[in-house]
Amino acid sequence: MSETGAGRPGGSGQGDPEDPVAREAVLARAFVRLADTLASDFDIVDFLHGLSADSVEILRAEAAGVMLADARGGLRLIASSDERMRLLELFELQGAQGPCLDAFSTGRPVQASAADSRARWPVFAPEASGAGFRVMCAVPLRVRTNVIGALNLFRGSDEPFTGAEMEIAQAMAEMAAIALIQERALRERHLLTEQLQAALSSRVIIEQAKGMLAEYLTMTADDAFKLLRIYARDHNRKLSAIASDVVNRNIPSAALARRPGPQP
Amino acid sequence: MRDDGRRARIMAAVAEQDAAAGPGELLQRLCRFAVEEMTLSGCALILMSGAESASLLAGAGRHASTITGLQMELGEGPCLQAHASGIPVFLPDLTAENANRWPAFAAAALAVGVQAEFSLPLTGGLGGIGTLDLCRDRPGMLSDEHLADALVTADIARDAVLYQPYAPGGPGVAELLAAVGTDRIVIYQATGMIAAQLDDTIANALARLRAAAFASGRSMYDIAQDVVERRVRFDE
Numbered sequence: 001m002s003e004t005g006a007g008r009p010g011g012s013g014q015g016d017p018e019d020p021v022a023r024e025a026v027l028a029r030a031f032v033r034l035a036d037t038l039a040s041d042f043d044i045v046d047f048l049h050g051l052s053a054d055s056v057e058i059l060r061a062e063a064a065g066v067m068l069a070d071a072r073g074g075l076r077l078i079a080s081s082d083e084r085m086r087l088l089e090l091f092e093l094q095g096a097q098g099p100c101l102d103a104f105s106t107g108r109p110v111q112a113s114a115a116d117s118r119a120r121w122p123v124f125a126p127e128a129s130g131a132g133f134r135v136m137c138a139v140p141l142r143v144r145t146n147v148i149g150a151l152n153l154f155r156g157s158d159e160p161f162t163g164a165e166m167e168i169a170q171a172m173a174e175m176a177a178i179a180l181i182q183e184r185a186l187r188e189r190h191l192l193t194e195q196l197q198a199a200l201s202s203r204v205i206i207e208q209a210k211g212m213l214a215e216y217l218t219m220t221a222d223d224a225f226k227l228l229r230i231y232a233r234d235h236n237r238k239l240s241a242i243a244s245d246v247v248n249r250n251i252p253s254a255a256l257a258r259r260p261g262p263q264p
Numbered sequence: 265m266r267d268d269g270r271r272a273r274i275m276a277a278v279a280e281q282d283a284a285a286g287p288g289e290l291l292q293r294l295c296r297f298a299v300e301e302m303t304l305s306g307c308a309l310i311l312m313s314g315a316e317s318a319s320l321l322a323g324a325g326r327h328a329s330t331i332t333g334l335q336m337e338l339g340e341g342p343c344l345q346a347h348a349s350g351i352p353v354f355l356p357d358l359t360a361e362n363a364n365r366w367p368a369f370a371a372a373a374l375a376v377g378v379q380a381e382f383s384l385p386l387t388g389g390l391g392g393i394g395t396l397d398l399c400r401d402r403p404g405m406l407s408d409e410h411l412a413d414a415l416v417t418a419d420i421a422r423d424a425v426l427y428q429p430y431a432p433g434g435p436g437v438a439e440l441l442a443a444v445g446t447d448r449i450v451i452y453q454a455t456g457m458i459a460a461q462l463d464d465t466i467a468n469a470l471a472r473l474r475a476a477a478f479a480s481g482r483s484m485y486d487i488a489q490d491v492v493e494r495r496v497r498f499d500e
Contacts, residue, residue, distance in 0.1 A: 189426060192426045193391060193392075196311070196393050196425070197313035197391065197393065200312060200317040200319070201313045203317065204314075204317045204448075204452050207452030207453050207456065208452050208455055208459070210453055211452065211454060211455060211457040211459075211492070212456035212457065212459055212460045213456075214453070214456070214457060215456070215457040215460035215461060216460045221453055247459070247466055
């Protein structure tokens with residue numbers, strides 16, 4: 001999981017971060033990776049690990065993590081730049097407070113110094129400080145009004161994130177959000193197409209099997225359908241799979257006519 | 265096809281009466297809209313996962329079920345190619361040479377008065393879900409305006425089939441499929457019966473049924489009906 005494949009986000013490891021041109025190049029590559037969700041082996045966790053790693057490098061942070069809203073609207077840590085973060089994020093969830101939660105619930109970027117954070121998040125701040133983090137920010141993963149999570153960045157120094165850095169963080173988070181939402185829609189559409197095609201095909205094959213059984217066993221199509229259903233239930237298999245076996249003669253018609261039972 | 269203005273106009277035309285119409289009604293209205301707007305003699309929304317499963321989900325105009333039935337029964341026609349390739353097929357003149365790719369379909373369609381046929385694939389991610397077929401009783405290509413409308417209509421139909429069933433309170437795939445014309449069922453059952461009578465494969469049984477229809481000049485559906493009601497056997 002730590003080693004990300006080509007074509008996905010994940011620390012390019014090139015370029016001096018102090019050199020603006022090199023930094024721009026790193027940023028450009030990161031954006032290209034963020035846009036690439038069409039790979040057949042796309043993996044959300046890998047993708048968000050890449051976002052964490054890229055944002056740490058580009059924004060000169062010490063650690064980063066991405067949290068996404070789960071089905072009940074709660075935030076869950078999906079990826080982080082290192083394992084130390086995970087403890088913090090878990091704690092943040094439990095305490096129901098912290099920069100990620102604020103960015104997620106307001107849909108706006110959040111930045112806090114050590115002093116700010118003590119005032120804002122009395123439970124979270126001491127943990128952050130204990131882990132060596134002094135400055136923190138979070139930006140929402142947002143597409144228009146749809147907020148799906150937040151990207152959290154931490155610095156060990158007292159140097160605040162500049163306005164430009166906050167904008168870069170926000171742009172990366174938005175890019176990731178667009179990619180995730182598109183990928184979700186694409187996956188949904190593939191699934192629905194497959195379901196529909198399977199339903200159409202199984203309709204055909206079930207009717208064919210009914211006709212075949214009706215002929216072999218000299219019965220009505222309705223009775224043939226009952227036999228198919230009973231056989232499928234007794235063998236704990238799908239109706240369309242049994243129909244396919246009947247049509248292809250993998251199951252002899254006579255087998256369905258016998259008094260059904262798990263041990264024939 | 266990104267044309268939100270066109271899409272909005274067509275949606276407004278088909279959704280005007282009551283917003284609560286189910287997907288089946290919406291699809292029906294889309295077909296009626298196409299027939300009126302583009303002066304068609306038929307508009308058919310055909311669902312398929314393969315040639316055998318082609319079914320009319322919604323249609324308008326006197327030729328809608330004819331062009332669907334012909335292509336399914338003959339096992340050839342532009343909708344099968346449009347579905348398989350994901351690329352529209354335009355046959356503005358069925359007497360022209362390019363319609364010879366489907367000689368049986370072209371001849372049969374002309375015989376019932378269809379002169380032009382257009383098949384637009386409904387693409388849904390991996391592979392498509394069917395086609396929107398448009399036909400006319402006079403030859404000629406669709407105007408640019410009508411073609412653009414047709415492509416957007418196909419997109420709306422695709423979205424209605426793929427997404428609407430999953431809207432809260434909407435019907436699922438199974439219910440949508442239940443609305444699909446049931447006349448195909450007779451053909452599927454008859455094919456199974458013929459395969460049993462001949463102790464042969466489904467594909468060969470279908471070919472025999474098709475051949476019998478061709479030889480007798482009757483429709484495959486009529487012969488299938490005879491088989492299912494045990495008036496005709498193929499092993500005699």
